[in-house]
Amino acid sequence: QLHLQESGPGLVKPSETLSLTCSVSGGSMTSSAYYWGWVRQPPGEGLEWIGRISSSGTTSYNPSLKSRLSISVDTSRNQFSLTLSSVTAADTALYYCARLHAPGVFRGGEFDPWGQGTLVTVSS
Amino acid sequence: DIQMTQSPSTLSASVGDRVTITCRASQSIDTWLAWYQQKSGKAPKLLIYRASTLEAGVPSRFSGSGSGTDFTLTISGLHPDDFATYYCQQYHSYYTFGQGTKLEIK
Numbered sequence: 001q002l003h004l005q006e007s008g009p010g011l012v013k014p015s016e017t018l019s020l021t022c023s024v025s026g027g028s029m030t031s032s033a034y035y036w037g038w039v040r041q042p043p044g045e046g047l048e049w050i051g052r053i054s055s056s057g058t059t060s061y062n063p064s065l066k067s068r069l070s071i072s073v074d075t076s077r078n079q080f081s082l083t084l085s086s087v088t089a090a091d092t093a094l095y096y097c098a099r100l101h102a103p104g105v106f107r108g109g110e111f112d113p114w115g116q117g118t119l120v121t122v123s124s
Numbered sequence: 125d126i127q128m129t130q131s132p133s134t135l136s137a138s139v140g141d142r143v144t145i146t147c148r149a150s151q152s153i154d155t156w157l158a159w160y161q162q163k164s165g166k167a168p169k170l171l172i173y174r175a176s177t178l179e180a181g182v183p184s185r186f187s188g189s190g191s192g193t194d195f196t197l198t199i200s201g202l203h204p205d206d207f208a209t210y211y212c213q214q215y216h217s218y219y220t221f222g223q224g225t226k227l228e229i230k
Contacts, residue, residue: 037219047168047211049219062218063125096167107173109215110158114167 002027004097004115012091012122018084022097022115029075030055035100036073036080037111040093048093052100053080087122094119126150126214130222136230141202145225147195147212156216159188159197162224163208171210172197199227 008020022036029036037052051061053071061069065084073080084091095118098111127150137143147157155175160168170179172188175195185200199206207229212222 046223047213047221049221052219060218098167101173106177109156109213109219110170110173111160111168111213111219112170112179114169117167 006097006115006118018087021081024078037100038082039096042093089122092122126220128220128222130225134226138230142200145197147222149193152192153214153216155191157195158213160211161208
């Protein structure tokens, strides 16, 4: 069964860069049937898609974050990573990584499964 | 951007009730819609995709319907385990979530 686990600092200073890694176990990241994505949830609020990457490295980013965002993948280590630069308090959130079904005839765009999430607080 | 609007924001119900949550898209998304359940302190769980297809392992009391801009999630016969927050998500163009509907015990 596929398992995803986020890791990274829980506290980041304003104007600095947030970096998180998602480690995937129980399966391979190389299938073209899936993408790998990030979603965040500010405390007490709803869900916001951040971005996603294919196993070949093709990315798609939320336009509202695109200028500050980079997502990369290392299939040899079964990991993908997120960096978000110039963070502010508005970037404080629970960050989730998830597998994403790639576009197909019948599926394409659902997030499943998800990691447990990691809380990142932006504060000095 | 495609905006997703859920209603109601909060829904009070009792065990055994039948409840319906509505999700409206700001433009047509065909049936590119998923529903998730999120319990407190946990990650969201996929329930339904393509508006009406039940994910494997999800109880049959959950059902989804709709196409275009208007969608519903129905739970027929609430179980104690169903009290949670529910989100819709479109994947017609990028990915956008609704603001969530909290289903609470009456």
